[in-house]
Amino acid sequence: MALTSNKLYVLIATACSVGYGWLFFNISESFTDFSNFRVCLIKEVTRIPCPSCGTTRGVISLTKGHFLDAIYTNPFSVLVAAIMIIAPIWIVLDVVKKKTTLFHFYQRAEKIIIKPKIAIPLIVLVLLNWIWNIAKGL
Amino acid sequence: MEAQKVDMFIMSNGKYFESHHVNAIRNSLIAADDSKWPMLSVTQFNDPSTILIVSIFAGQLGIDRFMIGDTGLGVGKLLTCGGLGIWALIDWFMIQSATREKNMEKIQQILG
Numbered sequence: 530m531a532l533t534s535n536k537l538y539v540l541i542a543t544a545c546s547v548g549y550g551w552l553f554f555n556i557s558e559s560f561t562d563f564s565n566f567r568v569c570l571i572k573e574v575t576r577i578p579c580p581s582c583g584t585t586r587g588v589i590s591l592t593k594g595h596f597l598d599a600i601y602t603n604p605f606s607v608l609v610a611a612i613m614i615i616a617p618i619w620i621v622l623d624v625v626k627k628k629t630t631l632f633h634f635y636q637r638a639e640k641i642i643i644k645p646k647i648a649i650p651l652i653v654l655v656l657l658n659w660i661w662n663i664a665k666g667l
Numbered sequence: 668m669e670a671q672k673v674d675m676f677i678m679s680n681g682k683y684f685e686s687h688h689v690n691a692i693r694n695s696l697i698a699a700d701d702s703k704w705p706m707l708s709v710t711q712f713n714d715p716s717t718i719l720i721v722s723i724f725a726g727q728l729g730i731d732r733f734m735i736g737d738t739g740l741g742v743g744k745l746l747t748c749g750g751l752g753i754w755a756l757i758d759w760f761m762i763q764s765a766t767r768e769k770n771m772e773k774i775q776q777i778l779g
Contacts (some may be wrong), residue, residue, distance in 0.1 A: 532737070544743065544750065551751060568752040571727055579727060581748040609746055639738045655745065 534632035538623070541616050541631075548613050555585055556592070578667040580659040581605050586667075588613075603667070604658060668704060673697050676707070683712040683770045692774060699778050706777050712770045715763040722762040726755040731762050735769045 571579040587606025590598040599606045619631045641647060673696040681689055696707075713735050722731035729744030749755030758765075 532740075540740075544747065547751065547753075548747070569727070569748050570752050570755065579748055581746055584746070584748065605746055612746075635739050642742070643736075643738050 534629040537632055537635060538620050542620055545613055545617050548609070551585065552588060552592075556589060578659075578662045578665075580655050580662060582662055583665075583667040584609055603662065668696055668699055668701055670697060672704070680712060683714065683767060684774075685764065685767045685771065688767075688771050692771075695778055703778060707774075710773065710777060712773065713766050715766040718766045719759070719763055722755075722758050726758050726762075727752070731758060735762075735766050737765070737769070 567573060569579055569582055571577065572582055581603065583603035584606045587599040587602040587604075588610050590596075590602060591606060591610050596607075599610075616631075623629060623631050642651070673693055676696065677689060677693055684692060718731050718734055721734060725731065727744070727749035729741035729749070732738075732741035732744055744750060744754060744758075747754070750757075
């Protein structure tokens with residue numbers, strides 16, 4: 530079950546659609562009864578926020594144009610929003626042109642990111658963000 | 668390679684692979700050149716049970732995926748809080764076979 534380009538595209542497309550659905554669910558006022566509905570297992574079990582807690586709130590701030598609020602809530606939100614905007618366009622372009630540029634980019638990125646010189650600073654950043662999340666009490 | 672050596676390898680490492688792959692691995696090992704043995708004998712395969720435990724406790728952070736070498740999916744899981752918790756849950760059941768598949772890829776790289 531090696532990751533082929535088709536599988537990756539289906540996975541990213543599904544993830545993006547679920548992401549947009551989740552965003553709509555959180556923004557839409559018709560679901561206010563479910564405003565206490567949370568999905569983070571770590572936060573529900575331990576009451577400590579996880580590294581990506583606050584991403585939804587951050588993306589919602591971004592949709593309202595509050596860039597600094599988004600960064601303050603969770604810097605991950607900017608990254609997630611960028612992926613959610615770029616990935617579907619890239620997939621459509623690849624499908625139309627019958628190319629696999631996104632898949633090759635993904636494979637190259639995977640190889641670069643695993644190098645200790647890059648991986649260690651990234652892990653430290655994630656941990657710092659986690660500490661910041663706990664300090665903020667998200 | 669000698670059948671005895673190959674059988675010894677299969678006996679000690681069989682649990683790291685899908686059962687339907689074991690026979691194919693055995694055949695390709697017997698057909699393989701002896702020069703592959705030193706590389707093969709020092710290769711570390713991921714234990715599916717260990718990865719399952721990591722997945723249960725730290726699956727939301729994508730650490731299970733990082734450990735088996737699926738860095739991209741690991742980052743995806745980390746950024747999305749374990750895919751809103753759903754992906755993390757699905758991975759409790761998928762991660763063992765994903766680990767075995769990754770081990771298969773590893774051995775194919777050595778033999779290829």
